[in-house]
Amino acid sequence: MRASRDRRGLVSSPAVKRLLVPAVAVAVSVLVAGAYGRGPLDEAMDEVRREVGGTVSVEAFDGVLVVASDAVPEERQAAMEVLERTYRALRRDFGMAAPGRPIAVYLWSDTERYSTYVEDAFGTAPSTRFGVFRPAERKMVVNLESGRGTISHELVHAMMADDFPDAPAWLGEGLASLFDRPEFTASGSIRGRFSWRLPELQVAIRNRYSPGLDDLLSMDHDAFYGRGSSLHYAAATHLCFHLQEKGLLRRLYRDCREGVAGDPSGREALEAAVGMDLERYEAEWGSWASSRIYPVAEVPWPAF
Numbered sequence: 001m002r003a004s005r006d007r008r009g010l011v012s013s014p015a016v017k018r019l020l021v022p023a024v025a026v027a028v029s030v031l032v033a034g035a036y037g038r039g040p041l042d043e044a045m046d047e048v049r050r051e052v053g054g055t056v057s058v059e060a061f062d063g064v065l066v067v068a069s070d071a072v073p074e075e076r077q078a079a080m081e082v083l084e085r086t087y088r089a090l091r092r093d094f095g096m097a098a099p100g101r102p103i104a105v106y107l108w109s110d111t112e113r114y115s116t117y118v119e120d121a122f123g124t125a126p127s128t129r130f131g132v133f134r135p136a137e138r139k140m141v142v143n144l145e146s147g148r149g150t151i152s153h154e155l156v157h158a159m160m161a162d163d164f165p166d167a168p169a170w171l172g173e174g175l176a177s178l179f180d181r182p183e184f185t186a187s188g189s190i191r192g193r194f195s196w197r198l199p200e201l202q203v204a205i206r207n208r209y210s211p212g213l214d215d216l217l218s219m220d221h222d223a224f225y226g227r228g229s230s231l232h233y234a235a236a237t238h239l240c241f242h243l244q245e246k247g248l249l250r251r252l253y254r255d256c257r258e259g260v261a262g263d264p265s266g267r268e269a270l271e272a273a274v275g276m277d278l279e280r281y282e283a284e285w286g287s288w289a290s291s292r293i294y295p296v297a298e299v300p301w302p303a304f
Contacts, residue, residue: 213278
């Protein structure tokens with residue numbers, strides 16, 4: 001069987017990929033296994049190396065993230081910095097637990113390599129040009145051409161899959177989308193900046209078709225990702241943005257996680273955090289969102 005390649009050399013035949021692992025690396029792996037035994041991280045790194053071939057950089061971070069990237073060294077280093085800073089901030093700011101098992105992270109340099117990998121790995125074309133996290137496979141795939149903020153977005157999903165698997169849809173996507181454009185403080189905390197989704201939300205609020213917070217909070221995943229999903233993303237992102245600006249987002253995340261059994265939508269936790277009922281808070285939030293001015297001179301997806 002002939003192996004197929006994309007125009008930049010990504011091998012798409014699993015059989016040929018396995019042959020690309022350097023013989024020396026295999027020999028060393030065997031010796032190490034015999035002397036010290038092998039753990040989940042070793043096995044995950046071996047699997048990723050077999051999958052991507054010997055020309056793609058593979059490294060581990062914090063014993064749980066196995067990171068493969070074809071980017072040039074400077075870009076790879078910058079991407080790893082975003083990954084590492086986001087990981088540490090989520091652990092500290094939101095109390096997210098370290099993943100229980102290794103997660104494979106693929107940071108592809110451009111849309112073509114990203115799309116080729118997604119099609120090979122999952123048997124379907126990517127639904128978005130940005131990135132994807134597949135919890136069943138424990139794989140996080142990012143198109144670096146879309147901006148390094150996608151790393152932060154998908155890492156939120158990857159971390160929450162273990163830390164808060166029953167999170168309501170609005171919180172999972174709102175928090176991830178908030179960090180589409182992250183900034184990191186001197187102390188290492190993470191904050192979201194303006195979202196490119198703001199104009200859509202403002203038009204919907206002005207024309208009275210924005211989803212009410214009661215509806216947004218009660219949406220299951222099918223409803224959230226179904227018809228009108230773009231507006232759902234916009235509302236959830238700016239709900240989290242407003243809570244961040246009020247200094248309540250970290251507390252809310254922890255309260256939602258701890259109380260999810262009795263408050264699956266997070267409504268009670270939200271009302272407790274803001275100190276008012278949902279109807280009153282929605283009026284405050286809607287006024288705030290409507291008055292924000294999006295800095296149109298900024299590029300929505302910067303390579304920061």
